Amino acid sequence: xxxxxxxxxxxxxxxxxxxxxxxxxxxxxxxxxxxxxxxxxxxxxxxxxxxxxxxxxxxxxxxxxxxxxxxxxxxxxxxxxxxxxxxxxxxxxxxxxxxxxxxxxxxxxxxxxxxxxxxxxxxxxxxxxxxxxxxxxxxxxxxxxxxxxxxxxxxxxxxxxxxxxxxxxxxxxxxxxxxxxxxxxxxxxxxxxxxxxxxxxxxxxxxxxxxxxxxxxxxxxxxxxxxxxxxxxxxxxxxxxxxxxxxxxxxxxxxxxxxxxxxxxxxxxxxxxxxxxxxxxxxxxxxxxxxxxxxxxxxxxxxxxxxxxxxxxxxxxxxxxxxxxxxxxxxxxxxxxxxxxxxxxxxxxxxxxxxxxxxx
Amino acid sequence: xxxxxxxxxxxxxxxxxxxxxxxxxxxxxxxxxxxxxxxxxxxxxxxxxxxxxxxxxxxxxxxxxxxxxxxxxxxxxxxxxxxxxxxxxxxxxxxxxxxxxxxxxxxxxxxxxxxxxxxxxxxxxxxxxxxxxxxxxxxxxxxxxxxxxxxxxxxxxxxxxxxxxxxxxxxxxxxxxxxxxxxxxxxxxxxxxxxxxxxxxxxxxxxxxxxxxxxxxxxxxxxxxxxxxxxxxxxxxxxxxxxxxxxxxxxxxxxxxxxxxxxxxxxxxxxxxxxxxxxxxxxxxxxxxxxxxxxxxxxxxxxxxxxxxxxxxxxxxxxxxxxxxxxxxxxxxxxxxxxxxxxxxxxxxxxxxxx
Numbered sequence: 096x097x098x099x100x101x102x103x104x105x106x107x108x109x110x111x112x113x114x115x116x117x118x119x120x121x122x123x124x125x126x127x128x129x130x131x132x133x134x135x136x137x138x139x140x141x142x143x144x145x146x147x148x149x150x151x152x153x154x155x156x157x158x159x160x161x162x163x164x165x166x167x168x169x170x171x172x173x174x175x176x177x178x179x180x181x182x183x184x185x186x187x188x189x190x191x192x193x194x195x196x197x198x199x200x201x202x203x204x205x206x207x208x209x210x211x212x213x214x215x216x217x218x219x220x221x222x223x224x225x226x227x228x229x230x231x232x233x234x235x236x237x238x239x240x241x242x243x244x245x246x247x248x249x250x251x252x253x254x255x256x257x258x259x260x261x262x263x264x265x266x267x268x269x270x271x272x273x274x275x276x277x278x279x280x281x282x283x284x285x286x287x288x289x290x291x292x293x294x295x296x297x298x299x300x301x302x303x304x305x306x307x308x309x310x311x312x313x314x315x316x317x318x319x320x321x322x323x324x325x326x327x328x329x330x331x332x333x334x335x336x337x338x339x340x341x342x343x344x345x346x347x348x349x350x351x352x353x354x355x356x357x358x359x360x361x362x363x364x365x366x367x368x369x370x371x372x373x374x375x376x377x378x379x380x381x382x383x384x385x386x387x388x389x390x391x392x393x394x395x396x397x398x399x400x401x402x403x404x405x406x407x408x409x410x411x412x413x414x415x416x417x418x419x420x421x422x423x424x425x426x427x428x429x430x431x432x433x434x435x436x437x438x439x440x441x442x443x444x445x446x447x448x449x450x451x452x453x454x455x
Numbered sequence: 456x457x458x459x460x461x462x463x464x465x466x467x468x469x470x471x472x473x474x475x476x477x478x479x480x481x482x483x484x485x486x487x488x489x490x491x492x493x494x495x496x497x498x499x500x501x502x503x504x505x506x507x508x509x510x511x512x513x514x515x516x517x518x519x520x521x522x523x524x525x526x527x528x529x530x531x532x533x534x535x536x537x538x539x540x541x542x543x544x545x546x547x548x549x550x551x552x553x554x555x556x557x558x559x560x561x562x563x564x565x566x567x568x569x570x571x572x573x574x575x576x577x578x579x580x581x582x583x584x585x586x587x588x589x590x591x592x593x594x595x596x597x598x599x600x601x602x603x604x605x606x607x608x609x610x611x612x613x614x615x616x617x618x619x620x621x622x623x624x625x626x627x628x629x630x631x632x633x634x635x636x637x638x639x640x641x642x643x644x645x646x647x648x649x650x651x652x653x654x655x656x657x658x659x660x661x662x663x664x665x666x667x668x669x670x671x672x673x674x675x676x677x678x679x680x681x682x683x684x685x686x687x688x689x690x691x692x693x694x695x696x697x698x699x700x701x702x703x704x705x706x707x708x709x710x711x712x713x714x715x716x717x718x719x720x721x722x723x724x725x726x727x728x729x730x731x732x733x734x735x736x737x738x739x740x741x742x743x744x745x746x747x748x749x750x751x752x753x754x755x756x757x758x759x760x761x762x763x764x765x766x767x768x769x770x771x772x773x774x775x776x777x778x779x780x781x782x783x784x785x786x787x788x789x790x791x792x793x794x795x796x797x798x799x800x801x802x803x804x805x806x807x808x809x810x
Contacts, residue, residue, distance in 0.1 A: 162680040320460040332678045353645025364654040393570040
């Protein structure tokens with residue numbers, strides 16, 4: 096792998112380019128002027144390299160590598176935000192810059208800052224991680240994309256839609272109309288629950304910024320400095336995790352979380368009902384019917400196992416009464432229910448066919 | 456002084472180092488073969504449906520105890536956590552203390568297993584495994600080691616079958632499900648479990664993964680991958696990390712009826728404390744647990760906080776109750792180097808002293 100020409104040449108070339116770019120920035124920071132505006136060349140280089148290499152990676156390694164790259168970007172974005180201070184004309188002295196940066200972070204979370212995809216915006220995507228996890232998980236359980244309702248207009252239409260959905264169905268297809276009305280209601284409820292969940296996370300983001308501000312104040316008071324991207328990132332993660340831990344332990348979050356899961360389940364159930372209706376119409380087995388069969392089968396298996404146990408116990412009693420040596424139970428791997436045993440068994444009854452000893 | 460003083464040249468160097476490690480580590484990642492899990496040799500000795508009971512090969516030169524030890528793992532995740540790698544193996548540690556170790560592998564339930572109940576698992580599968588061991592070893596009672604949810608299962612089992620259990624070890628086992636620091640419990644209180652199970656049948660492993668990762672989303676889905684970059688140049692460390700990663704996301708679905716009952720009876724109704732849990736025709740009472748009990752919990756456990764485990768002391772009927780507090784987390788208690796030195800030898804010693 097390491098002998099690949101791309102790895103040896105292109106990748107190192109890309110590394111060299113962004114190194115040069117940052118070196119320009121360093122010179123500029125030191126008053127040596129380099130007028131180029133930095134626009135995350137490291138991120139582009141990394142993406143370029145990964146696109147070339149990822150097809151060759153095994154699935155597990157690929158997913159793992161992508162996570163490391165994503166997180167690497169996160170913590171460099173954060174460092175970029177703070178390291179760029181000398182480029183920002185709105186805050187010339189260092190002390191006020193981080194205050195402004197924190198204010199911008201808060202604005203970003205409250206939706207009041209449109210900075211056109213800057214490092215700040217990209218850095219904030221860090222806080223979408225828990226939401227992203229939810230979307231991915233739901234996508235894996237649903238035939239629809241996990242975010243299919245996320246951007247659907249909601250509030251403007253809710254009133255009218257509620258009224259429309261409340262209208263009773265009429266005529267021959269009344270039941271079907273009713274099913275689809277229920278489906279729409281469930282969709283709306285899920286969307287509303289998801290928005291509430293998202294809103295909760297936005298508030299958490301703002302609280303994390305406050306926590307970060309307090310932490311930085313502590314750094315100032317102690318006379319120390321944060322001098323690496325990694326230290327900054329680790330402290331940001333600690334702040335986020337601490338705020339998250341506080342907030343998700345509240346009854347408010349439990350309610351929001353429960354509502355989201357319940358709304359998703361209700362929607363999924365509605366879909367299942369409609370799928371079942373259609374399967375039935377095509378004279379195919381429905382999930383409801385299959386479950387009925389599963390339940391009956393399981394009950395039959397329980398009874399079989401109980402009867403086998405009773406039968407085995409009776410056999411042993413008969414053998415004991417006849418003075419015969421009890422039949423030795425099989426100890427080999429069994430592919431079905433094991434031979435029955437009485438629960439009041441004593442050592443003097445069944446003996447194993449192959450009795451293991453400690454020295455075996 | 457400016458509190459964040461990241462000089463551009465230093466930042467550039469940091470980025471360069473990060474990307475260099477990624478580039479160099481790529482080769483180790485690409486060379487990582489299929490990840491093997493469960494390292495100690497073992498034999499399947501009994502099976503039923505998807506369950507397989509394994510017996511681990513005993514090491515030479517170690518005198519094996521007469522009473523076998525049955526490990527009852529949780530239905531959540533896979534039991535190879537107890538034997539994840541050569542130098543991080545609870546199983547291996549137990550074998551070294553002379554235990555004759557058996558482990559139940561529950562397999563991967565599918566929709567045909569949806570209607571399995573707690574009674575089926577405990578009075579069915581576990582009881583038949585226990586009987587198999589009693590029979591093949593010609594003993595009246597065996598030792599049981601229950602892990603996490605498997606610990607709760609073991610407590611229920613022992614309370615209903617005290618005549619079959621010689622000694623009981625519980626590890627990171629929840630007993631009081633409603634302690635204030637139990638996030639999982641707090642989150643599940645408002646979940647309509649009936650709706651979820653009726654809708655999905657079995658509960659998907661992905662849903663459980665999401666729940667567990669949500670306990671610490673930034674650390675567990677973000678920061679740990681940054682930390683890993685520093686280890687990428689070591690092929691063994693890469694492989695160990697990938698092995699753990701595989702275990703974390705190797706989540707079997709949960710049989711729907713069992714999940715429904717477990718969540719309602721324990722997480723929502725706190726059944727060990729409040730009572731009212733009925734399996735088959737028996738109500739569970741931990742007062743019936745009269746055998747010696749060793750209860751091990753982890754002090755930094757975010758899934759089963761120590762306070763969730765410790766009330767066992769006051770609930771069991773046993774007069775021989777021992778506690779072991781391990782300074783680590785829910786997973787570290789099996790895989791950390793410290794656990795290999797402290798936890799498994801302690802279990803072995805405790806069991807051997809009691810015969």
